[in-house]
Amino acid sequence: MNEKTSRAQSKGILTRFSSALAKTRSQFGNGVSSLLLGRRQLDEHILEELRTQLLMSDVGVAATDRLLDNLSRAVRKKKLRDGESALQALRLDIGQAVAPLQKEFKVSAPRPFVILVVGVNGVGKTTTIGKLSHHLQNQGHSVLLAAGDTYRAAAIEQLQVWGHRTGVIVISQRPGADSASVIHDAVEAAAARDIEVVLADTAGRLQNKSNLMAELSKIRRVVQRYDASAPHETLLVLDANIGQNAITQVQEFKEAANVSGLIVTKLDGSAKAGVILGIAEEDPLPLYFVGLGESQDDLQPFDAHAYANGLFDS
Amino acid sequence: MFDNLTNKLTQTFSGIRTRKLTENNVAEAIREVRTALLEADVALEVVIPFVEAVRKKSVGREFVASVRPGDMFVKFVHDELVSLMGTEVSSLELRASKKPAVILMAGLQGTGKTTTVAKLARYLQNEQEQKVATVSADVYRPAAIEQLRVLSEAANAHFIATTADEQPVKIVKNAVSVTQDLGFDTLIVDTAGRLAIDDDMMAEIRELHDSLQPSETLFVVDAMTGQDAAKTARTFDRVLPLTGVVLTKADGDARGGAALSVRAITHKPIKFLGTGESIDGLELFHPDRLASRILGMGDILGLVEEAEKKVDVDASERVVKRMLRGTTFTFDDMREQIKQMSDMGGMASVLSRLPTAPNVKVKETDDDVIRKHAIIIDSMTAKERAFPNLLNIPSRKKRVAAGSGTRIQDVNFTIRKFKQMQKATKRLGRMGRSSKMLAQLEQMMGENK
Numbered sequence: 001m002n003e004k005t006s007r008a009q010s011k012g013i014l015t016r017f018s019s020a021l022a023k024t025r026s027q028f029g030n031g032v033s034s035l036l037l038g039r040r041q042l043d044e045h046i047l048e049e050l051r052t053q054l055l056m057s058d059v060g061v062a063a064t065d066r067l068l069d070n071l072s073r074a075v076r077k078k079k080l081r082d083g084e085s086a087l088q089a090l091r092l093d094i095g096q097a098v099a100p101l102q103k104e105f106k107v108s109a110p111r112p113f114v115i116l117v118v119g120v121n122g123v124g125k126t127t128t129i130g131k132l133s134h135h136l137q138n139q140g141h142s143v144l145l146a147a148g149d150t151y152r153a154a155a156i157e158q159l160q161v162w163g164h165r166t167g168v169i170v171i172s173q174r175p176g177a178d179s180a181s182v183i184h185d186a187v188e189a190a191a192a193r194d195i196e197v198v199l200a201d202t203a204g205r206l207q208n209k210s211n212l213m214a215e216l217s218k219i220r221r222v223v224q225r226y227d228a229s230a231p232h233e234t235l236l237v238l239d240a241n242i243g244q245n246a247i248t249q250v251q252e253f254k255e256a257a258n259v260s261g262l263i264v265t266k267l268d269g270s271a272k273a274g275v276i277l278g279i280a281e282e283d284p285l286p287l288y289f290v291g292l293g294e295s296q297d298d299l300q301p302f303d304a305h306a307y308a309n310g311l312f313d314s
Numbered sequence: 315m316f317d318n319l320t321n322k323l324t325q326t327f328s329g330i331r332t333r334k335l336t337e338n339n340v341a342e343a344i345r346e347v348r349t350a351l352l353e354a355d356v357a358l359e360v361v362i363p364f365v366e367a368v369r370k371k372s373v374g375r376e377f378v379a380s381v382r383p384g385d386m387f388v389k390f391v392h393d394e395l396v397s398l399m400g401t402e403v404s405s406l407e408l409r410a411s412k413k414p415a416v417i418l419m420a421g422l423q424g425t426g427k428t429t430t431v432a433k434l435a436r437y438l439q440n441e442q443e444q445k446v447a448t449v450s451a452d453v454y455r456p457a458a459i460e461q462l463r464v465l466s467e468a469a470n471a472h473f474i475a476t477t478a479d480e481q482p483v484k485i486v487k488n489a490v491s492v493t494q495d496l497g498f499d500t501l502i503v504d505t506a507g508r509l510a511i512d513d514d515m516m517a518e519i520r521e522l523h524d525s526l527q528p529s530e531t532l533f534v535v536d537a538m539t540g541q542d543a544a545k546t547a548r549t550f551d552r553v554l555p556l557t558g559v560v561l562t563k564a565d566g567d568a569r570g571g572a573a574l575s576v577r578a579i580t581h582k583p584i585k586f587l588g589t590g591e592s593i594d595g596l597e598l599f600h601p602d603r604l605a606s607r608i609l610g611m612g613d614i615l616g617l618v619e620e621a622e623k624k625v626d627v628d629a630s631e632r633v634v635k636r637m638l639r640g641t642t643f644t645f646d647d648m649r650e651q652i653k654q655m656s657d658m659g660g661m662a663s664v665l666s667r668l669p670t671a672p673n674v675k676v677k678e679t680d681d682d683v684i685r686k687h688a689i690i691i692d693s694m695t696a697k698e699r700a701f702p703n704l705l706n707i708p709s710r711k712k713r714v715a716a717g718s719g720t721r722i723q724d725v726n727f728t729i730r731k732f733k734q735m736q737k738a739t740k741r742l743g744r745m746g747r748s749s750k751m752l753a754q755l756e757q758m759m760g761e762n763k
Contacts, residue, residue, distance in 0.1 A: 052358060055358045058541050061349050120538070122424025130456075152461070153461045158457035158458075158461070165456075175464075206567070208565075239424060241536065243538065243540025243541060244355055245568040246538075269422070269511060271546075274541075275540065294454065
């Protein structure tokens with residue numbers, strides 16, 4: 001579409017991952033690690049520094065307190081000597097806390113395999129579907145898109161552009177059409193054409209709008225008329241910029257739409273999505289992918305270890 | 315958390331008998347404030363000086379016996395919030411000397427810039443009778459231009475067509491000259507969402523700004539934003555001379571700490587709240603009300619103002635007078651209440667402005683229930699509305715159910731609600747008008763969980 005896209009596409013995935021991180025680093029310095037790498041004697045000041053870093057990464061008060069308690073306990077037992085060993089211990093702790101979220105995303109037997117994509121407004125659902133379509137095609141799957149966001153202006157056109165880009169069929173109806181019926185049609189169309197995966201877009205909705213949340217249950221029911229086991233995955237898209245409200249989003253969407261996995265977008269910015277730690281504590285769900293940009297290659301499997309390191313920019 | 319901060323703070327002082335706030339007896343309350351602000355996503359760098367200021371103000375203060383220390387402390391927090399957020403409501407300042415006056419939108423991806431452009435266009439046309447044009451310089455996101463076209467049409471604003479192969483700077487230059495020729499008052503420029511750390515894209519918006527010389531450069535921020543709101547706002551404010559902020563998705567259940575962060579860091583006024591996806595979901599921002607909302611004191615001012623604007627004063631006076639006289643509460647009165655409530659934007663909108671009192675969780679379906687009450691009442695005869703006992707007759711009930719397309723059970727439910735309200739009204743004789751309304755709201759909502 002524009003130079004920006006092609007520019008990003010020309011680089012390899014790893015290069016882009018590290019360049020995204022480097023961008024963050026150069027802008028905001030080395031965060032806490034530069035302070036600690038000097039092997040300073042471990043003291044209250046350093047612990048406070050670490051607390052600050054966690055809170056500023058949206059880790060939240062409760063999860064931060066828990067991490068710092070663990071750390072203080074290790075300090076009292078004289079297991080940690082200096083700042084650097086404290087940082088290492090903290091990274092390890094965080095990595096372990098989010099490790100249960102790391103899980104490979106797999107398309108399994110039911111055909112078509114229906115993936116419903118849900119989330120609040122503006123988190124990047126449609127873009128994520130474009131990227132996911134590309135990812136699944138790279139894995140050798142055939143894909144079809146369902147333009148289930150019939151509400152937002154030009155959402156259908158936006159998905160059609162992605163369909164064109166990734167070379168897949170997009171099933172759509174008029175704006176304002178019934179979302180459930182669009183998705184049902186798409187599932188039938190995929191079956192008729194022997195396509196393996198249906199990626200269904202839905203309109204963004206705030207989780208406190210109970211009538212809009214109820215619509216998600218309706219979509220599920222209608223899809224189940226075709227295949228009682230569908231949707232086979234319901235992915236909730238979370239925006240890395242969102243703070244503690246993400247926890248409520250997970251709770252409410254889980255209740256209304258039986259969410260089976262998460263995708264965190266916009267991690268290429270300066271926001272760190274520390275709230276993932278809170279989610280790991282409250283509502284652990286597989287976090288399949290993270291979004292790192294606007295082009296089709298910018299979708300990465302979540303890596304707990306890389307995430308733990310990323311919180312401290314090292 | 316925010317909702318009951320006041321209660322929590324009052325509780326932390328409940329054991330305190332002295333007439334002086336000391337370092338020791340405010341420590342716990344300070345921690346509560348700090349936690350509540352962080353949980354509400356206020357940036358840490360804003361929280362720290364904030365609680366420090368509250369601590370300084372409160373420690374060492376003596377007070378008279380009639381004041382509870384908790385209330386005193388709450389007042390200090392309130393004052394500090396007000397001094398941070400300011401008290402003035404600020405609207406758009408569009409230079410009349412320059413036609414068209416330009417509004418430039420800026421922000422991260424997905425914050426709601428395009429929707430806000432359409433809402434602003436509608437606002438300026440309706441409230442200020444301006445001739446408004448819109449243009450999109452978002453050549454990156456697929457169908458972003460089409461989205462603005464559709465929304466502008468809905469807002470009745472003139473949309474200047476562009477394509478994704480054009481250069482953003484050329485797009486805006488052209489838009490200015492076109493709108494100048496056609497005599498438009500205001501041009502609103504939508505831009506692509508961009509990350510604050512994307513130097514190329516930040517340079518691009520700077521260039522757009524230099525070329526446009528806008529009257530207003532509005533930073534659009536999602537009310538759900540976390541800690542990073544501070545960094546992002548700082549970078550946008552450094553690159554662009556921002557003139558104000560629009561806080562979007564404010565109808566969600568996020569506590570909106572980003573409003574405090576952005577204000578504290580940029581010192582720019584929050585001018586509008588975006589609420590909902592429909593094109594009229596834009597409100598002026600009242601900073602003083604935010605303070606009350608954070609503390610859980612409720613947005614009484616907002617409710618009163620809204621009520622005065624929309625409610626038929628005569629009708630509500632009639633209802634109140636009847637109540638005060640103790641005249642029987644009839645279905646007509648209930649219908650009147652429902653009408654007033656929906657005029658004020660429904661149950662959730664009314665309750666969100668009241669103090670902590672309502673101990674009921676508002677669901678949007680509550681409004682559906684109430685709408686159903688209205689339909690059922692509308693299917694009654696005038697006589698039935700005035701003499702509710704007539705509805706004890708089964709054939710009448712059946713007729714009302716058929717007329718309203720509901721079931722007998724629904725009619726029974728409405729009658730039961732009505733009787734509860736009638737009973738409550740009798741008890742309300744000596745209450746003030748607003749608490750009476752609240753009590754009735756609670757009646758109407760309770761039990762249908």
